[in-house]
Structures are given as C-alpha cells and as structure tokens.
Amino acid sequence: xxxxxKGVDIKMAIHMIRGAIENVYDVAILVSGDADFxxxxxxxxxxxxxxxxxxxxxxxxxxxxxxxxxxxxIVLDQGFFDGLxx
Numbered sequence: 001x002x003x004x005x006k007g008v009d010i011k012m013a014i015h016m017i018r019g020a021i022e023n024v025y026d027v028a029i030l031v032s033g034d035a036d037f038x039x040x041x042x043x044x045x046x047x048x049x050x051x052x053x054x055x056x057x058x059x060x061x062x063x064x065x066x067x068x069x070x071x072x073x074i075v076l077d078q079g080f081f082d083g084l085x086x
Contacts, residue, residue: 013040020044020051027052030070033061041069 012032017040019025028044030037030053041053055070057063059077067073074080 009034009036013037016040016053017043020047020049023049025051027054029054029056029074030066031056031076033057033063033066035063035065038063038065038069041066045069 012030016028016030019028028051030041032055044051044053052071053069054072054074055066056074056076057066059075062073062075
C-alpha cells in the first residue's frame, strides 16, 4: 500500500513564511524545482526581514521563476555530490 501525503507544498510555504516572521532562520534552502514556490519567496522578500532564500534543485528540475527570484542557486549535479565525498 502506498501512502500519499497531500498539501506538503502548502505546509512548506507556511513554515517558510512563519519561520521568516518568527526569525527562526537567516537562510532557507528550498529543495524543490516547483515554480509554485516563487510567490512564497516573493512574500518573504517583500516583508523585508533580511532573509535569504537559496534554491537547490537537480539539473533537470530547474524552475526559471525560482532561479530568477532566489538569492542563490545550488545545482545538485554530479559535481556537487562529488565535492561532498572525502
């Protein structure tokens, strides 16, 4: 039996905005290629709490909207993972 959780994107968005307002983080790393998160990033930047949002995604899962609005992009490609191994 497969379990599918619904509303995860909404929960993530709420946590990101609430965390920004409550000063829980300085930098959030959004691991998603879903362009639906662009308004969340815009909202966090708009409330101007000096929070940085970084966008981590796989090379084939890059949403232009997130690339344009986030403060930094982290491409989870082979080079990224090779750099983690010692």
